Amino acid sequence: ALASNNLSAGTAFVHLFEWRWNDIASECENFLGPKGYDAVQISPPQEHISHDTWWARYQPVTYTNLSSRSGTESELASMIQRCHAAGVKVYADAVINHTAAHNSGGTGWGGTPWSLTNHPEFSPADYHAGCDITDYGDAGNVWNCRLSGLPDLDTGSGYVRDTLAAYFNKLSNMGVDGFRIDAVKHMSPTDLDVILGAAGNPWVFSEVIGAAGEAAEIQPANYTHLGRVTEFKYGTDVAGNFNGQIKYLETIGESWGLLGSGKAVNFIDNHDRERGHGGGGNLTYKDGARYNLANIFMLAHPYGYPKIMSGYAFSDTEIGPPASGPQDCGNSAWVCQHRWGNIANMVGFRNHVDGTPLQNWWDNGDNQIAFSRGQKGFVVINNESGSLEQNLYTGLPAGAYCNVLDGDEPCSGDVISVGADGYAQFSVAANSAAAIHGGAPAAPC
Ligand code: LAG
Ligand code: CA
Numbered sequence: 162a163l164a165s166n167n168l169s170a171g172t173a174f175v176h177l178f179e180w181r182w183n184d185i186a187s188e189c190e191n192f193l194g195p196k197g198y199d200a201v202q203i204s205p206p207q208e209h210i211s212h213d214t215w216w217a218r219y220q221p222v223t224y225t226n227l228s229s230r231s232g233t234e235s236e237l238a239s240m241i242q243r244c245h246a247a248g249v250k251v252y253a254d255a256v257i258n259h260t261a262a263h264n265s266g267g268t269g270w271g272g273t274p275w276s277l278t279n280h281p282e283f284s285p286a287d288y289h290a291g292c293d294i295t296d297y298g299d300a301g302n303v304w305n306c307r308l309s310g311l312p313d314l315d316t317g318s319g320y321v322r323d324t325l326a327a328y329f330n331k332l333s334n335m336g337v338d339g340f341r342i343d344a345v346k347h348m349s350p351t352d353l354d355v356i357l358g359a360a361g362n363p364w365v366f367s368e369v370i371g372a373a374g375e376a377a378e379i380q381p382a383n384y385t386h387l388g389r390v391t392e393f394k395y396g397t398d399v400a401g402n403f404n405g406q407i408k409y410l411e412t413i414g415e416s417w418g419l420l421g422s423g424k425a426v427n428f429i430d431n432h433d434r435e436r437g438h439g440g441g442g443n444l445t446y447k448d449g450a451r452y453n454l455a456n457i458f459m460l461a462h463p464y465g466y467p468k469i470m471s472g473y474a475f476s477d478t479e480i481g482p483p484a485s486g487p488q489d490c491g492n493s494a495w496v497c498q499h500r501w502g503n504i505a506n507m508v509g510f511r512n513h514v515d516g517t518p519l520q521n522w523w524d525n526g527d528n529q530i531a532f533s534r535g536q537k538g539f540v541v542i543n544n545e546s547g548s549l550e551q552n553l554y555t556g557l558p559a560g561a562y563c564n565v566l567d568g569d570e571p572c573s574g575d576v577i578s579v580g581a582d583g584y585a586q587f588s589v590a591a592n593s594a595a596a597i598h599g600g601a602p603a604a605p606c
Contacts (some may be wrong), residue, residue: 170389170466171199172511174252175499178191178432178472179204179215179482183230186243191489194247196505197512201244202341203219203470204231205254206332208271210261213481215432217270218254219343220261220311223281224328228271230481241336250338252366257325257356258344261313268514277312287321289313294347300378304349316352322359329360339364345390346370346379353387364388366426366466370439385424389466392420395427395459396434397442403455404444411532427465429455433471436478446474446496450592451505457566457594460507461540463519463534467511468569471499502536503581503594507563513600514538521556531587533557539597549589555579555597560595576603 170465175198202406208223227234241251266276272282294307314321345367366389369381381390402410415421429435430443444452473482473495483494490497517535524530528544533556543549559581577597579585589595
C-alpha cells in the first residue's frame with residue numbers, strides 16, 4: 162500500500178509499451194526483478210477501439226471490461242501478482258480525459274458496441290460542450306474542449322467522477338501500485354483532486370507537457386500536489402546537449418527550468434516522442450550509441466525518477482505492435498531497450514548509489530564527462546568519435562571493480578583498479594561509456 166499523494170519512489174522504472182500482460186509477467190520474473198527495476202508502466206488496460214494502430218489504446222470504450230490488445234482481465238490480474246512476487250511494482254496508464262472517437266463508432270476490443278451518440282457508459286450529458294481545443298492560452302479551452310476530436314468527459318460531473326474513481330479503485334484492488342494519468346493538462350486540478358480523492362489518493366504521475374507561452378493554469382507546477390509530473394524538457398535538453406556538448410550537463414535540474422528532482426518523472430524519450438507525436442527533439446533507439454549514452458547519463462545522474470522507454474521497431478509511426486510477442490527479446494521486432502546491457506546494468510548502478518550526491522565532476526571541455534555518486538559509483542561517458550584515455554579521481558575506496566558497461570554481465574569485461582589515492586585509469590572507446598560501483602567489485606565474481 163502506498164501513502165496518499167506520495168512523491169517518494171524507487172530509483173528507475175520501465176515502460177513496456179504495448180507488451181502483453183503474459184509477456185510482462187515473464188519479464189518481471191526473468192529480467193526486471195533480477196536487474197532491480199523498481200516498476201513497470203503498462204499500456205492502458207481499459208477496453209479500447211478495435212483498430213490496428215497503437216493509438217487505439219488511447220480511445221477508451223469501457224472502463225469496466227478490461228479487455229485490451231495486451232490481454233484479458235484475468236491475465237492482467239495474474240501479471241500484477243507475478244510482478245509483485247518478483248519485486249516489481251505495476252503502474253497503469255489511465256486514459257480518463259476522453260472516450261473514443263474513431264469512425265464515430267464501432268465495436269470495442271472486448272466486444273462492446275459504442276458510438277458517439279450512444280456510449281455504453283456515458284450519456285451525451287456526461288461530456289463537455291462540443292468545442293475543439295484551439296487556444297492553449299486559455300485554460301478553460303484546454304480543459305473543457307476536445308483533444309484531437311476526442312469526446313471530452315465532463316470531469317466536473319458527479320457521475321463521471323464516480324465512474325472514473327471506480328475504475329481507479331478496481332485497478333487498485335487488483336494490486337496496481339500507481340498510475341500514469343494521461344492528458345492531465347486537459348483536466349482541471351480541482352476535478353482531479355476529487356476523482357483521486359474518491360479513489361483513495363493512489364500514487365500517480367501526471368502527464369503534463371509544459372510549454373512557455375501557454376496559460377499559467379496548465380503548467381506542470383499546478384499538478385505537483387497530485388504526485389510527480391512528467392518533465393518533457395529533460396529529454397529535449399539532454400538530446401540538445403548530446404547533439405552539441407555534454408560538458409554542461411552537471412547541473413541539469415531545477416536551475417535549467419525543470420521541475421524539482423523530487424517532483425519529476427524524467428525520460429530520454431517516450432512512446433509519443435519516439436514517433437514524433439506531440440513534439441520532437443528527443444533521442445530515440447534509432448540514434449543507437451548516442452541514445453544508449455543518454456540513457457546511461459540519465460541513470461547515473463541523480464535527477465528525478467527516470468523512466469526507460471521500451472517498445473518495438475517501426476518505420477510507420479502509427480502502426481501497432483508486432484503480431485508475435487518479444488519472446489525474451491530474442492525477436493528483433495521488439496527493441497527491448499531495457500535489456501540493452503548498458504541500460505540494464507546502470508539500473509543496478511542507480512540502485513547502489515541511491516541517495517548519494519553528484520561529486521568529482523570532470524570534463525574535457527567538450528563531449529567527454531565523468532562524475533561520481535558520493536563514494537559509491539563512478540561513470541565516464543565518451544560522446545566523441547575518438548577514444549578517451551584519462552587518469553581520473555573517482556572518490557571510490559581502493560579496489561578492483563567491474564566495468565559494468567563492458568559486456569552484458571557485470572564482471573565479464575574490464576576490471577578497473579582504483580588506487581589508494583582514489584584515481585583510476587580509464588580507456589573508453591569512441592561513443593561508449595564505463596561505470597564502476599561498490600555493488601560490482603571484481604574479486605567475488
Ligand atoms: C496523450 N497524452 O496526453 C497520449 O500520450 C497520446 O499518445 C494520445 O494521443 C493523447 N494523449 C490522447 O490520449 C494518441 C495519438 C493521437 C491519437 C490519440 C487517440 O498520439 O494521434 O489520435 O492517441 O487515439 C487519433 C488520430 C487523430 C484523431 C483521433 C480521434 O491520430 O487524427 O483525431 O485519433 O479519432
Ligand atoms: Ca478535458
